[in-house]
Amino acid sequence: MKKDILILFGGVSPEHEVSIITGLQVVENIDRELYTPHVIYVTKKGEFKYLWGMNSRKDFDENKGIEISFGKDSKGGYISAGGFWKKKYYPSAAYFAFHGGLGEGGQVQSIFESLNIPFTCTTAESSFICMNKQLTKDVVVSMGVPVVEGISVSSKTIRESSQDLVKQLIEELKLPLIVKPVHFGSSIGISVAKTEIELEKALIEASHVDSEILVEKLVKDFKEYNVSVRMIYGKIETSEIEKPMSQDEILSFADKYQRGGKKTGSGMASLQRELPAKISVKLQDKINDLAKRAFTACRCKGMVRIDFMVLSDDQVYLTEINPIPGSMSFYLWEASGITFKQQITDLIEECISNSPSKELALDYKSDIVHKFVNSK
Amino acid sequence: MELLKNLSKVFNIVFPFADFLYILQQEEYSSDRFIYWLRKFFFRRNFQVRDNLKYTKRVKVTLFLAVALFLIDIVLLIILNLLIFLPFNFVLIPLYVLASNFILNYYYNWVKSGVRKEAAEIRDSMKNLKVVTVAGSYGKTTVKNFVHQLVKYSYKTQMIPGNINTPTGIAIWIKNNLQKDTELLVSEVDAYVVDEIGKSTRILKPDIAVLTNIGDQHLIRFNGRNELAKALSETFVYSKDTASLISTSEVFLELNQIDFGNRSRFEVTSSEVKNDLSDSNKTNLAFALKVCELLNVEQRFIDDALSKLELPDRRQRLTNVLGFDGIDDSYNISFTTALAGIKEARKQADKLKKKLVVITAGIPELSDENQDKNFELGKILKESADFTVVLRSDLSNDIINGLKGSKFIVMKSFKDFLTKEITNFERDEWFILQQPELNDLYY
Structure with a gap:
């Protein structure tokens, strides 16, 4: 018997469109x-919509979707869709x-953990x-993984x-510096500052x-x-x-999603790259x-993509971990x-095989509520 | 394919709903402007050449109602045994379209009023938000962009983008895009009729209102300059009681009959700005710098922005036009902006040691007060351009009369010029100034 699988994408995020591509x-x-598959699209306003009849990317544009709600009962976590005949x-x-x-940041993961619905990406904590x-x-x-000095x-x-x-x-750090919003991926809001005024402007823009x-x-x-x-x-x-091959000093959003994407509509998969990278076995x-x-250090599960900066075979720095990588890094696999x-x-x-068993839920027996309710 | 095209043309002759909806769409569903064009187009068909009708929701609804009225009329003719008049129904299709639009305008105006009210409530709820509005016959987009570039590091700023400057456009943008933590909003406001800027300003309630100039654009819509001045002054009249008003001495003089209460006035001139921008852009920059002064923008951010100031697209900006060095002025046109564009193009052409070719279709929407401007444009092109390409619009005869004695050609359309004549111009030799082609209503 086929298993019902939700596929969720979109969300309130600067990478909303990128997520749609990955989801499709x-x-x-x-x-x-x-x-x-049951497709759930989260709009830019954060509305969860069930999209009927989704078989390919062509079914997306005209699909208005219907609102859904989440819940949990004795049978487990569920989604409810379908207007009057829910x-x-x-x-x-x-x-x-x-x-x-919130979709990659752990918040949606937390909801699904509460509903006991297994999901493919890493845990809320790890996210x-x-x-x-x-x-x-x-x-x-x-865990001994080198990173670049920063504040x-x-x-x-x-x-x-x-x-x-x-x-x-x-x-403390000396120019030139790179400024990054801490919670954003895909090189959004990243600036290089070579002068004092550039640094101040970059910080102000990022703070917005x-x-x-x-x-x-x-x-x-460095090589990425x-x-x-x-x-x-x-x-x-x-x-x-x-x-990956970059035209800009740092791999920009345009590099990742627009230069290739505009021609093929394939998102991260269409970025120019050397795959497999021509590196020594030692570096590999x-x-x-x-x-x-x-x-392991970040308590990950599922599949992530990890980016590195390499100066030499001995100087390797971790840049970032992507809990849900663009195009699911399918091209790498x-x-x-x-x-x-x-x-x-x-x-x-x-x-599914690693989801916590329902029977494992601990049962706390306590009479504190009873005492409280009857205290006055 | 050819047969389908011809069949479609025949169908359109008999049922010209699309053609007249096209006029409505070009004139933003104004019944008055539709009636104005009926004089020229009532018996014409198949005039969608440079563009086509876009089947938006509103067009579909208007079409549906127009067809319904048409059919109801036919049924009435049958009932009254007056089928002999049936051919007139087909001729009168433009009037069914007009009637449909007239009826639907009540509904759409009601919807728009609701949207504007919601947007005003959103703006009112943001007590710490400062708003800067920019109005004027020309220079609005440039001033808006300059302000944004200068202030964005001192305030969390949003700028209403592109040419969104109507009350409904502004209201929809506010509903969908204004962020709760925005500190400064910069918007341009425009009008085709009196009280349109008033509606926008009552939503935005600006703390700083800029009025760049009272020019000569769209004069025919306002029945003259006085009405235009009144419409533009609404940006001052409906600003906050404590607002700062920025303009030139000429504008304040022209508006001296209007009471602006206790609002502070600030005059600017282009001489305040030392830069290699054109004269009109120096004035635009002066407006933006006055806004910065009132907002206490730090000098270091102003200096940094001035060192890399960018003009918005298609605003007398040196760029690639059809593969040539040139200026793309095809966005909109008035006599004043046409002159500024020609002056700047001549200057740039001379700098590059190239000859200047100007492509023009003329200046539309002239009123009785300035109906000789196309003739004057021709005379100016005769002095300033080495060659002129005149697109054969309704306005071209006046231009040609002004051009007599100079080098020019007349082309049926811009596409015609591209396919037949452009190869006669060498890229190394010529600098292009492209003015708007104008829409089908002018041909």
């Missing part, structure tokens, strides 16, 4: 012999294709860590005393979009390498390593080792011999 790629590639679905699992915002660049650095450093500042501090802050940052900003020494003449890591049936695996082993250590369809299946089966 999953819709097109999920194995319909094994699964019945239809309930008790999904076996949910495939998350969110990018950025909170990975979607905060500073937290990620703090955690991975404890995190709050937006409040920037708005209150940007000039003093700039002087302090320049004194995020509550915490990371300022790091700008590393020059990405690798995907997944845990399937208890085994941590790494994919082939890619080297080092990147894989660091990636696995970071995966295809280069490793695993088709997108198989990857989707692996992740679904993995999350």
Whole structure:
């Protein structure tokens, strides 16, 4: 019997459109012999809509969708869709294709954990860590993964005393510097500052979009390498390593999603890249080792993509962890011999087999409520 | 394919609903403007050449009602045994379209009023939000962009983008895009009729209102300059009681009969600005700098922004036009902006040691007060351009009369020029100034 699988994408996020592309790629590639997909699109306003009859990307544009609600009863977690004749679905699992915002940041994951609906991406706890660049650095450093020197500042501090802050940052880190909103991926809001005024402007701009900003020494003449890591049936695996090609100093949103995407409409998959990357075995082993250590340190499950900056075979720095990578990094796994369809299946089966048992719910017996209610 | 095209043309001759809906759409569903064009187009068919009707929701609804009225009339003719008059029904299709629009305008005006009310409530709920509005016959978009570039590091700023400057457009933008923590909103406001700027200003309630100039654009819609001045002054009249009003001495003089209460007035001139911008853009920058002064923008941010100031697209900006060095002025046109564009293009062409070719279809919407402006445009082009390409619009005869004695050609359309003549101009030799082609209503 086919399993009901929710596929969720969209959301309140600057990467909303990117998420739609990833989600539609999953819709097109999920194995319909094994699964019945139920597509849920989260609008830019945060409304959850059930999209009927979604078989391919062409079904998306005109599909208005209907509102859904979530709940849990004795049978388990469910979604309820369908207007007057509300239809309930008790999904076996949910495939998350969110990018950025609450969908990747752990908040939607928390809801699904409460509903006991297994999901393919990493846990809420891990998502909170990975979607905060500073937290990620703090955690991975404890497992011996090198990161670039930097300081995190709050937006409040920037708005209150940007000039003093700039002087302090320049004194401690020295120009040039790179400014990154801590909670955003896809190179959104990232600026390079070579002068004092550029740094101040970059901090102010970043403070408008995020509550915490990371300022790091700008590393020059580095090469970027990405690798995907997944845990399937208890085994941590790494994919082939890619080297993305950038036209800008830092890989920008335009590089990732618009230069290639405009021609092929394929999102991250169409970025120009060297895959597999032409690197030494020593470097390959080092990147894989660091990636696995970071995966473990951040309590990850499912599949993530980890980005590195490399200066030499011995100087490798972790840049960020993407809990739900663009296009699900299917191209990295295809280069490793695993088709997108198989990857989707692996992740679904993995999350189902690892979901907490309902019977394990602890039962706290206490009479404090009774005492309280009857106290007056 | 050819047969289908011809059949479609024949169908349109008999049932010209699409043609007349096209006029309505071009004139933003104004029944008055539709009636104005009926004089020229009543018996014409198949005039959608440069553009086509877009089947928006509103067009579909208007079409549905117009067809319904048409059919009801036919039924009445049958009932009254007056079928001999049936051919007139087909000729009178423009009037069914007009009637449909007239009826639906009541509904759409009611809907728009609701949207404006919601937007005003959103703005009112944001007590710490400051608003800057920019009105005027020309220069609005440039001033708005300059202000944004200068202030955005001192305030969390949003700028209403593009050419969204009507009351409904502004209201919809506010509902969908205004963020709760925005500190400064910059918007331009425009009008085709009296009280349109008033409606926009009553939503926005600006703390700073800029009026760039009272020019000569769309004069025919306002029945003259006095009405235009009154319409533009609404940006001052409906601003906050404590608002700061910024304009030139000429404008304040022209508006001296209007009571602006206790609002503070600030005059600017282009001489306040030292820059290599054109004269009109120096004045635009002066407006923006006065806004910065009133908002206490830090000097270091002003200096940094001035060092890399950018003009908005298609605003006398040197760019690539059809593969040539040129200025793309095809956005909109009045006599004043046409002159400014020609002056700037001549200057740039001379700098690059190139000859200047100007492509023009003329200046539309002239009133009795300035109906000689196309003739004057021709005379100015005769002095300033090395060659002129005149697109054969209804306005071209006046331009040609002004151009007599100089080098020019007349082309049926811009597309015609591109396919037949552009290869006669060498890229290394010529600098292009492109003015608007104008829509089908002017041909």
